[in-house]
Amino acid sequence: MGIADSDKKVGRLVEVARMYYEQDRTQGEIAAYYGISRPMVSKLLKEARDTGIVTIRIQAPQIRETRQISLMEQVGRKFGIYGGMVIPDGSGDHATNAAVAEAAISFLEGLGEDNLGIGWGHIIGDVVKCMEQKERLVPVCTSVCPLIGNGGVGLKNYHSNELVRAIAEHSGARPDFIYSPASVLSEQELRLMKSLDNYREVCRSWERLDVALVNIGNFPSTPDFASEARYGDRLSRQKAVGRILNYYIDVEGQVIRSDTDYAIQIPLELLAKTRYAVGICSANTSPKALRGALKSGYINHILAPEHVIREMLEQ
Template identity: 35%
Template sequence: MKEKELSRLIHVAQLYYEQNKTQSEIANELAISRPAVSYLLNKARKAGIVKIDVLSYYRTIRGLGNELCDRFNLKSCHVVSLPEDLYQTGAEVLLEFLPKAKLLGLGWGYNTNKVISALPQQKRGGISVGIICPLIGAITAPQQGYHPDELVKELADKTGYHGEYLNCPAISATAEEQLEVMESEDFKQVEDYWRRLTTAFITLGSYPSVPDHGSAMRFGKKLIDEKAVGCLLSYFFNPQGKQIRSDEDYSIQIPLDLLARVRDVIGFVPQEANVFSVISGLKTGYIKHLVITEALASDVIKQMDEQKNV
């Protein structure tokens, strides 16, 4: 095919497929007949200039979401095409649950902070009012988003909800320090809310992570030896979604048996998440609703299929 003819086929194909012009509009623009346009488009397809890919159902946004729901027993899955829309979608999902969330438990992390920042200020009386409480104590580190009491306050200010606070570190150095915190009035009040939570919002994290959640002090080499990959709050899990335990772990966080009783746990998957950490987090069974990018959703399904075929 001569270069001039190739250029003409490319030009006609671009007008039709990229600029969405009709065949009649192209015919008028190029001063040729409409059947001639149809002929050129057909020739472009045969020459391989135009390739039409009809997506299988599971590769569509809805298909990916339904596939993840089926595989991990989720109630809903929000698959985001554009990564730059991820935080906004997370905020919209959170806002969707707020009116029916009489008690909302809030996780921590940089990404949780970004979701709250994307949430628009609500008009007073615009949504029903409930209580927001942290699901874990704070880490004394400069990383933004790891002071859950501050996240609770910001979300309460934006929504009109009442905030309750733990006022304690997430990681106690000893069993005595942990017991002292658990005997405080702040902890007992939040613990009572944990028992009655209807909704929770948490980020699916990974191991290793930043900050490292005092993992060396709490677990020694157990996280490495038992192949930790996933993290929810400050609990760590192996590739099968099984919790990795340690007798030296004195952390302050919602017990997993209480998290398992929460009706609607929204799991937010950061764009940079490792596919194995996502699978681990979903296999725990705590997540009921998911927000995830299209690319990661596809990778999760692909990896699950590969594991099945091994």
Template identity: 35%
Template structure:
């Protein structure tokens, strides 16, 4: 028993207190080679278990469970729990970019949303390799937001995506939130709108981030919905479409947004959402219940929570 306690003490000093083997040798009045031998013995006896957690790869079991629950067609479950939320987010963005790089050869007409995650994702995409991608088109699915933040400038995100993939950009020169319904209708009567509407109706894929409610920056919710979002208990938003915890979209007669029609989103073959975290859990539950998502890139902690929620809900 004394020998086991000694192994535990040496292991704690080395792995928990980060002392060097030389410092441990001086502290315990033994030689440095003796410390090395004790640490090796501790690993051999199972007192110390070293786990390597790679940020690369996916959890196939979690993905299968999520796919069965929410009728998903593909995606990636990204490891989390590294050195903090910021690093977890970087890992998720990196893996989402790799996944997009993998599926792009089968996609010729791509729409992209906006937001912090999409902005980071577009930046993370690797530059074009000649002949790797098809000769496709890319377009925004929402107008430009009244914000100076790059990740809400939909045409700029489209330009960067096109530059990196070789796709031809189709731009949308319109505000996301016109000041009135009349202004929205004026734009919808233009040739430019008819052309982008045609592009939206033939997309192979749309890449979107996930928003929460209430959101920052605000998505002109007062003008669009009044108190309706609070009354209907909105939990999240995708492509500026708000929904409740049951996956029901919340419609308003005063919705002024210039964006892809919901029916076009529903018939698009690939709707890929990248996101996660505890803060977006309710939003993620709701959007998966809409049935609109086909592919998902998410962290394993959020995936596990979603599966547990689904199991409990079904009794």
């Protein structure tokens, strides 16, 4: 590359960085301005950071910063998980969940990855609601798909396709939908669902995932989604403490299996291969549920309120 070409490239990096960091333009807007793809804008911004054109300094109160780093270090030493965020607690559960949702959006934007898969539940619903309230596109991904089928209750937070649709609309991403319930009643029905073209397409999306945002929930939980039909009394007998998506786990992270579990969700072996398998907790997530999720080996990043992390470490 000649000197003129090198100067031109540096000039482009400076221009893109100024548009994003100083003019508050979205990656989508910058992509449209230059006639390039949004992933290319993300790569240019990364190159601007790597070459020192952009430097980011985080200024936080020393006491708060020290406390949060200490908690993440403890999580890393105990569970081997160093990625994610500990979110300071709000004045109540509602404020804490809002803070978790905001942090999740910032975290996903910061990753700058393309293919996102999402779970369901109240806290992921809060993430989607937070995106919907913003007055700009939130470029968390370029494609988004559900990690689990649709719930059979009248709650938006458990309708996977609705969550995917909203994220796609507010991030400018391409949506992939799943046209099946979260659980069916028989092995024959499960085989039928898995033979459909739509399921195979979703499986291909799962294989391409860069990021999976999965809920860490409690057991027992409300709504229950027919867990008794799937497991009988096995969850109680084997002392389930929580769930990842709709996989139930004990406090040591062992997944509880059942011959009558006909759930439709991403296979755990694919979740384990995802580069960023991000477990997200709400204000009322049980410390035992979080412990089980971290010990399972299927989560490699966490987004959790400070009090949940602290209580888990103290147990």
